Amino acid sequence: MTGVATTKLYVERAIGAGLLAVAALAPVIVNDYWVDVILTQVLIVGIAALSLIFLSAYGGMVSLAQTALMGIAGFILGNMVTERAPGGETKGLLLGWDPTLSLVLAILGTTVIGLIFGAVASRSLGIYFLMITLTYSVIAFYFVGQVTVVSGFSGIAGINGYTPGFIGDMVNDRYRLYYIALLVALAVYGTVRFIVRTPFGLALQGIRDEPVRMGSLGYTVPLHRTLAFGLSAFFASLAGVLLVWWQGQIAPGDIGLQTTLELLIVAVIGGLGRLEGAFIGAFAFIVINNYIRDSWLTDLLDTVGIGGSFNTIIGLIFLAIVIVSPDGLMGLWDRLWGFLRQTEGPDEPTVTPQPAGQQG
Amino acid sequence: MSHLTRRWKLLLPFGVIAVAASIVISTSLAASQAREVRVAIMTDCKGAFGFGYEPDIGGAQAAFAQYAGGKAKNPKKPSAGMTGIKVGSTSVKIVGYGCGDDTVPTAVKETRRLMEQLKADVMIGPLSGDEAVSVANYAKTHPTKTFVIGTAGSQDPTLQIAPKNVFRYHGDGAQWNAGIGEIAYKKLGWRNAAIVMDDYSFGWTSGAGIIADFCAIGGKITKRVFPPLGTTDYASYIQQLPGPDQIDGYFWVVGGTGTGASLTAFEQANGALKPSQHIGNLFFAFLGADKVVAPKVVGSYVGGFGTGPGLKTKQAKAYEAVVAKHYPGLNGGNYADGFVYNYYNAAWAFIRGLQSSAGQLGAKLQASMPKTNASGYEVSDNGIVKLDGNRQAIQDQYPLQIVKNADGSVGTVVVGYVPNVDQSFGGLFKKTSPAPGRTQPPCVKKKLPWQGKIKVVKNGVITNAVIK
Numbered sequence: 152m153t154g155v156a157t158t159k160l161y162v163e164r165a166i167g168a169g170l171l172a173v174a175a176l177a178p179v180i181v182n183d184y185w186v187d188v189i190l191t192q193v194l195i196v197g198i199a200a201l202s203l204i205f206l207s208a209y210g211g212m213v214s215l216a217q218t219a220l221m222g223i224a225g226f227i228l229g230n231m232v233t234e235r236a237p238g239g240e241t242k243g244l245l246l247g248w249d250p251t252l253s254l255v256l257a258i259l260g261t262t263v264i265g266l267i268f269g270a271v272a273s274r275s276l277g278i279y280f281l282m283i284t285l286t287y288s289v290i291a292f293y294f295v296g297q298v299t300v301v302s303g304f305s306g307i308a309g310i311n312g313y314t315p316g317f318i319g320d321m322v323n324d325r326y327r328l329y330y331i332a333l334l335v336a337l338a339v340y341g342t343v344r345f346i347v348r349t350p351f352g353l354a355l356q357g358i359r360d361e362p363v364r365m366g367s368l369g370y371t372v373p374l375h376r377t378l379a380f381g382l383s384a385f386f387a388s389l390a391g392v393l394l395v396w397w398q399g400q401i402a403p404g405d406i407g408l409q410t411t412l413e414l415l416i417v418a419v420i421g422g423l424g425r426l427e428g429a430f431i432g433a434f435a436f437i438v439i440n441n442y443i444r445d446s447w448l449t450d451l452l453d454t455v456g457i458g459g460s461f462n463t464i465i466g467l468i469f470l471a472i473v474i475v476s477p478d479g480l481m482g483l484w485d486r487l488w489g490f491l492r493q494t495e496g497p498d499e500p501t502v503t504p505q506p507a508g509q510q511g
Numbered sequence: 512m513s514h515l516t517r518r519w520k521l522l523l524p525f526g527v528i529a530v531a532a533s534i535v536i537s538t539s540l541a542a543s544q545a546r547e548v549r550v551a552i553m554t555d556c557k558g559a560f561g562f563g564y565e566p567d568i569g570g571a572q573a574a575f576a577q578y579a580g581g582k583a584k585n586p587k588k589p590s591a592g593m594t595g596i597k598v599g600s601t602s603v604k605i606v607g608y609g610c611g612d613d614t615v616p617t618a619v620k621e622t623r624r625l626m627e628q629l630k631a632d633v634m635i636g637p638l639s640g641d642e643a644v645s646v647a648n649y650a651k652t653h654p655t656k657t658f659v660i661g662t663a664g665s666q667d668p669t670l671q672i673a674p675k676n677v678f679r680y681h682g683d684g685a686q687w688n689a690g691i692g693e694i695a696y697k698k699l700g701w702r703n704a705a706i707v708m709d710d711y712s713f714g715w716t717s718g719a720g721i722i723a724d725f726c727a728i729g730g731k732i733t734k735r736v737f738p739p740l741g742t743t744d745y746a747s748y749i750q751q752l753p754g755p756d757q758i759d760g761y762f763w764v765v766g767g768t769g770t771g772a773s774l775t776a777f778e779q780a781n782g783a784l785k786p787s788q789h790i791g792n793l794f795f796a797f798l799g800a801d802k803v804v805a806p807k808v809v810g811s812y813v814g815g816f817g818t819g820p821g822l823k824t825k826q827a828k829a830y831e832a833v834v835a836k837h838y839p840g841l842n843g844g845n846y847a848d849g850f851v852y853n854y855y856n857a858a859w860a861f862i863r864g865l866q867s868s869a870g871q872l873g874a875k876l877q878a879s880m881p882k883t884n885a886s887g888y889e890v891s892d893n894g895i896v897k898l899d900g901n902r903q904a905i906q907d908q909y910p911l912q913i914v915k916n917a918d919g920s921v922g923t924v925v926v927g928y929v930p931n932v933d934q935s936f937g938g939l940f941k942k943t944s945p946a947p948g949r950t951q952p953p954c955v956k957k958k959l960p961w962q963g964k965i966k967v968v969k970n971g972v973i974t975n976a977v978i979k
Binding site for chain 2 (some may be wrong): 183184187188242296297299303304305306308309322323398399400401402403404405407410441444
C-alpha cells in the first residue's frame with residue numbers, strides 16, 4: 152500500500168470514529184427532531200440498504216426484495232403483538248402474544264422466508280435475479296394489502312405499545328429507539344465486516360467474480376447464494392422491527408413499489424460497492440426528502456416549470472450520481488483519493504469489492 | 512480521461528452537496544425564527560386524492576382570509592401561500608403543506624415533518640380515512656399539539672381512538688350516508704339488498720352508514736362483497752352477488768377508478784344497469800365519477816358528502832360567496848365539494864378557538880375550541896353544527912339523486928334533508944364496539960333519531976314534507 156492509500160485508511164478510520172462520536176452524542180448536538188426523526192430513520196433505512204449492499208458488493212446480487220423482507224418482519228410482529236383494544240382500533244390477527252417471543256418469531260420467520268426466496272432465486276443472475284426479487288416484493292405488497300385478515304390496506308397500528316421488557320418503552324422514552332437503532336446498525340455493520348472475511352464470505356466473493364470456476368472447485372454456488380440471501384433477510388428483518396417501533400404502525404404502503412425503488416436509490420446514491428454507502432446514502436436521501444420541499448430550490452424549479460417535487464429533485468440527483476459517480480458518494484470519496492494518489496505516481500492495484508453490474 | 516474532465520466530475524457532486532447543505536441550513540434557520548402560532552395544512556398531493564391538494568388548501572385559507580385577515584399570495588394557486596394572518600393580536604403562520612398519498616406510511620412521515628421539523632402547533636388535515644387514523648394515533652402521543660381533521664371519513668379517529676386533541680367539524684363516512692337506506696326502503700321499495708364495498712377503513716365506514724340506515728328501518732343486507740382497494744377486474748366479485756332478479760338492489764361503495772370498473776363488470780354479467788336498482792355512496796357522483804359513472808345511472812340515489820350542493824339558504828350562499836371572493840374558481844367553482852367545505856370549516860373553527868384562548872396553545876386551545884360551528888349547509892338549530900363528547904360533529908346530511916340537466920350534462924340534486932346525524936347512529940356505534948369492518952355493523956332493526964324525519968328537498972329548498 153502506498154502512502155496515500157494508508158493515509159486514506161487512517162483518514163477513513165478517523166472520520167468513522169468521529170461520526171460515531173457525533174452519533175453517540177447526537178441528542179446533545181442536534182435538536183430532538185433530528186434525533187427522533189432524521190437520524191433514527193437514517194439508521195433504519197441504512198440497515199435495510201446495508202442488507203442490499205451486502206448482497207450486491209459481496210454476492211453480486213442486486214435484490215429488490217429487501218424492502219419486502221423488512222415489511223414482512225414488521226407485519227409478523229404487528230400481527231403477533233397487538234391485541235384487541237377496547238374499540239378495535241387496529242387490524243390484523245390481534246394475537247396478543249408475548250412481545251419477546253413475537254420479536255424472535257418475526258426475525259426468525261423473515262429469515263426463513265428469505266432463505267426460501269433466496270433458494271428460488273439463487274440460480275439466476277443479473278436482470279433475472281432483479282426481476283425475481285421484484286416479484287417477491289410485489290407478491291408481498293399485494294398479499295398484505297389484499298389478505299385483510301393479516302393487514303389490509305389500512306395496515307396495523309399501535310405496534311410500538313408492545314415492546315419486550317429488555318427493550319423498554321418506545322413511546323415515552325425519548326432517544327431510546329435512536330440508541331437501539333444505533334447499536335443494531337453497528338452490530339450489523341460489524342457482523343457483515345466479519346462475515347466477508349470468513350471462508351464463507353471469501354467463497355461468496357469468489358462466486359460473485361467467477362461462479363463457474365467456483366462451481367468447478369467444488370463450491371455449491373446456489374447454496375452460498377441462498378445463505379447470503381437468508382443472511383440479508385435477517386438484517387432486513389432487524390430494520391423492519393425498528394421501523395414498526397419507530398412508526399408505531401405498518402401498512403402495505405411501506406413495502407410498495409415506490410419504497411422498494413427508494414431503497415435501491417438510497418443504495419445507489421451511497422454506493423453499491425461499499426457498506427458505508429448504506430448510511431451515507433440514507434442520510435443524503437432522508438435529509439433531502441425532509442428539507443427540499445420547504446426550500447428556495449423547490450420554488451425555483453417550480454418557477455422555471457420543472458416542478459419542484461421531491462421526486463424531481465431526487466431524480467436529478469440520482470441521474471447526476473449515475474453519470475458522474477456510478478459507485479455513489481462513497482465512490483466519489485474513493486475517486487478523490489485516487490485523484491490525490493495520481494499526483495503521487497502509479498500504485499499497485501488494491502482490491503475493493505465491486506458492485507454487481509460492474510463486473511467485467 | 513483528461514484531468515479537466517476528472518475535475519468537473521469531482522467538483523459537480525461537491526457543488527450539489529454545498530447546495531444541499533445551504534438548503535438545510537437556511538430552512539433550519541427559518542424554522543427557528545420568532546415565536547408565533549404555527550399552523551400546518553395536511554392534505555394529499557399524490558395518489559387517488561391528489562387532486563384535492565389545491566381545493567383543500569384553498570378551503571382552509573379562504574377561512575383565514577375571511578376571518579383572520581390573511582392575504583393570498585396567488586388567488587389562482589392556494590399552495591403559493593398566505594401572509595398577514597392575525598387572530599386578535601396573535602400572528603399565525605402557515606408553516607407548510609403536507610403532501611400525502613392516502614397511505615399510512617406517508618401520512619406518518621408527513622405528519623412528523625410538519626409537526627416536528629416545521630414545528631407546527633396545529634394541524635388542519637388530513638384528507639383521507641387511513642391518514643386520519645394515523646394522525647389520531649400520532650395525536651395521542653403528542654397531547655400539546657392540536658389537530659382539526661380536514662376531510663376524512665373513517666370512524667376510528669373520533670370514536671375508537673378519540674384523543675382529546677383531535678377535532679372534526681364534519682361527519683364521518685357513515686354519517687354522510689345517513690338517510691340513503693331509508694330512501695331505498697321507502698322510495699324504491701327495497702327490502703333485500705347486497706352491498707359491494709372497498710376493503711379498507713373508509714370503505715367499511717361508508718358502508719357501515721348504509722347498512723345501519725337500511726337495516727334500521729327493516730331492510731336486509733343479504734350479501735356483503737369486499738373487493739380489495741386497487742382491484743381492476745371486478746368480474747369475480749360481481750359473480751359473488753345475487754342476480755338482479757333475486758334481490759331488490761345493490762349498494763356500491765367502490766371508489767377511485769373502481770367505481771366505473773365495477774359497474775362495467777356488473778353490466779357485462781347482468782345486462783344494462785337499471786338506475787332504480789343501484790345506489791352509490793359519494794363515489795357515484797363526486798371525485799370525477801360524475802363524468803364516468805353518473806351518466807350510466809341517471810335517476811339513481813347517491814349518499815351525500817356532508818354538503819348540500821345547490822341548497823338555497825342564506826347561510827349556504829354566504830359560505831360560497833366567501834370562498835369565491837378569496838379563491839375565485841377554486842375546484843372548478845364547485846365550492847359545495849366536501850374537500851373545500853370541510854377544510855374551510857376546520858380552519859374557521861380553529862380561528863375561533865384561538866380567538867377565545869387569546870393565542871394560548873395546547874390544552875388551553877383545546878379547551879377553547881368551539882363546540883359549535885355555523886357551517887354553510889347546516890340548517891338544524893338555526894344553522895349550527897354541534898360537536899359531541901368525542902369532539903365529533905353532529906351534522907345535517909343531504910342524500911342526492913343523479914339527474915340530467917337541461918343542457919344534457921349529468922349532475923346531482925339534493926333530494927333529502929336528514930337533520931342532526933350523530934356519529935353513533937343513535938347508539939349503534941360505540942367506543943367499545945369494533946370499528947367498522949367486514950362484519951361490523953351487523954344488520955339490525957333500530958329506531959334511528961332521524962328515521963321518518965327526512966324532509967323532501969325540491970329545487971334546493973327544504974320542504975315540510977317528509978320522505979314517504
